[in-house]
Amino acid sequence: MSIPLVSVCMITYNHEKYIAEAIKGVxxxxxxxxxxxxxxxxxxxxxxxxxxxxxxxxxxxxxxHFHSHTKNKGMMANFIFSLQQCxxxxxxxxxxxxxxxxxxxxQKQVDLLEASPQLVACxxxxxxxxxxxxxxxxxxxxxxxHGYFPFETDVKSIFENKMRIKLRTVMFRNIFxxxxxxxxxxxxxxxxxxxxxxxxxxxxFGFIDEEMxxxxxxxxxxxxxxxxxxxxxxxxxxxxKNWIQIWDYADRxxxxxxxxxxxxxxxxxxxxxxxNLPITIHSFIxxxxxxxxKRKLPFRLKIAxxxxxxxFYFKKIGSKVKRKLQIS
Numbered sequence: 001m002s003i004p005l006v007s008v009c010m011i012t013y014n015h016e017k018y019i020a021e022a023i024k025g026v027x028x029x030x031x032x033x034x035x036x037x038x039x040x041x042x043x044x045x046x047x048x049x050x051x052x053x054x055x056x057x058x059x060x061x062x063x064x065h066f067h068s069h070t071k072n073k074g075m076m077a078n079f080i081f082s083l084q085q086c087x088x089x090x091x092x093x094x095x096x097x098x099x100x101x102x103x104x105x106x107q108k109q110v111d112l113l114e115a116s117p118q119l120v121a122c123x124x125x126x127x128x129x130x131x132x133x134x135x136x137x138x139x140x141x142x143x144x145x146h147g148y149f150p151f152e153t154d155v156k157s158i159f160e161n162k163m164r165i166k167l168r169t170v171m172f173r174n175i176f177x178x179x180x181x182x183x184x185x186x187x188x189x190x191x192x193x194x195x196x197x198x199x200x201x202x203x204x205f206g207f208i209d210e211e212m213x214x215x216x217x218x219x220x221x222x223x224x225x226x227x228x229x230x231x232x233x234x235x236x237x238x239x240x241k242n243w244i245q246i247w248d249y250a251d252r253x254x255x256x257x258x259x260x261x262x263x264x265x266x267x268x269x270x271x272x273x274x275x276n277l278p279i280t281i282h283s284f285i286x287x288x289x290x291x292x293x294k295r296k297l298p299f300r301l302k303i304a305x306x307x308x309x310x311x312f313y314f315k316k317i318g319s320k321v322k323r324k325l326q327i328s
Contacts, residue, residue, distance in 0.1 A: 004063065005033035006106055007088030007174065011040050011078045012096025016047040018216060023055045025100030025213075027062060031107045037064045040082045041096075043072040048096070076182075079191045083178040091174050094213070098168040101127070102212035109171035112206055119152070120203030121172035121196075123165050125211040131218075138214055150207045155200025158193070159250065159261035161268065163205070165196040168213040172199050185249045189242040197250040233276040240269045241290070248297050259301060267308055274312060279320055284313035 008026050012019055026037055039056070041049050049068050056064045065085060073081060083091065090113060092106060102108070105124075112122050125143075129136040149163035157163040176198055185194035199205075244266050251262040270287070277283040291306050292299070 002034045004036040004088040006031070006035045006090045006092060006110060006171070007086035008035060008037045008062075008106075009040070009082040009086065009091060009093045010038065010096055011042065011075070011082050012044065012048055012052075013042040013072075013075070013078070014044045014046050014048060015096035016044070016051055018097040018099075018218075019048050019051050020055055021099045022094055022096050023052065026094065027055075027059055028103055029062075029100075029106045030103045031110070033110065035062050035106065036086075036088060037062045038067070038082055038085045039064065040067045040078050040085075041069060042075070042078040043069045076188065076191055080178045080182055086174055089174055090171050092171045093167040095167060097216045097218055098214060099216070100168070100213050102210065105212040106171070108208055108210070108212075112208060113171065113173065116206055118204050119206040120175070120199045121165070121170055122206035122208060123169040123171075124208040124213070125150075126166055126169050126213045126215050127211050129214050129216040136216060141211075141215065149205070150209055152204055152206050154204050155197065155254070156258055156261060157205075158196050158200060159247070159258040159265060161265040163196075165192060165199075165205070166213075166215065167192045167195075168215060173202065175202055184253045185246060188246050188249070190246065193243075193246050194249070197246075197253060201254075236276045237273050240273045243269045244295065248295050251297065251301075256301065263301070263304060266305060270305070270309065274309075279313070279316045281317065284309070284317070287313075 010022060010026065012022070015022070023039075029035065037056075037059075039052055041052060052066060052068075056066060067081070067085070069078070090110060092109065094100060109122050109124075113119055116122075126141050127138045128141045129138050149157050153163060158165075172195075180198050181191070181194050184198070188194055196205075247262050247266050247269070251259055274283070274287060277287070288306060288309050291302055291309055295302060
């Protein structure tokens with residue numbers, strides 16, 4: 001077959017209930033260029049692999065490469081593996097529990113990138129599929145404050161946490177080595193934001209003002225992994241520590257060019273962490289220790305956040321003591 005213009009990546013694990021719809025969204029695409037479809041099943045324990053084999057068996061329209069791992073790699077390793085298989089000039093992504101809804105999604109994104117050499121990537125709106133009984137109902141995705149940025153922009157918007165690229169909505173130029181993610185963002189919990197930070201080094205981000213994909217909210221997604229084991233408060237604390245880690249890596253990756261924006265966002269991440277801890281001296285020491293000794297930044301760049309943490313607890317503990325004295 002001819003060299004593909006677009007590579008579509010799909011990673012999946014235990015998605016037997018959803019994978020057929022995800023594959024359908026890719027196979028239905030109407031395009032005037034060659035597409036390759038890379039599916040990477042991370043050693044699913046359910047019927048995912050068998051469903052994939054059945055759904056792709058008779059496809060002649062798209063060149064499909066199905067990788068069924070014999071050993072579980074883990075989400076990030078499977079994500080990187082899928083990117084390494086791509087031969088196309090452009091890469092689009094859809095996880096096995098999400099799906100595309102527009103027949104011309106790939107065509108529209110290619111047309112924009114071909115006409116806009118300043119863009120490294122483009123993305124679009126999405127809908128949300130929420131569980132309703134035994135099925136899912138598509139609803140409008142919340143837009144305000146949820147990382148959508150419906151204009152052309154650059155990586156500064158990501159540092160400011162104004163934009164979050166959703167994997168199911170993005171198409172980007174295949175111009176970087178996937179190892180740039182693992183080397184500069186090691187052992188992170190999420191892949192979409194590190195990918196966005198790396199892409200930002202190569203160009204700007206465009207936007208198509210249309211809903212062309214659906215994010216399916218399940219109980220087993222990456223964003224809620226560990227909730228049952230940790231409980232809500234510990235989960236929230238770990239969740240935002242994961243974000244701090246990613247922003248710190250990005251800060252270093254850009255040589256602290258956007259440190260002002262990164263530092264402001266990190267303080268916003270600290271707020272829900274401290275909201276889910278008791279207002280005690282022990283909590284203060286715990287958070288301050290994390291800020292000074294666990295974050296991978298030069299000490300001089302952590303002085304402002306350590307000072308902010310100190311003042312936060314000084315005011316909160318002071319108010320707590322004052323209330324107790326008034327009662328007594």
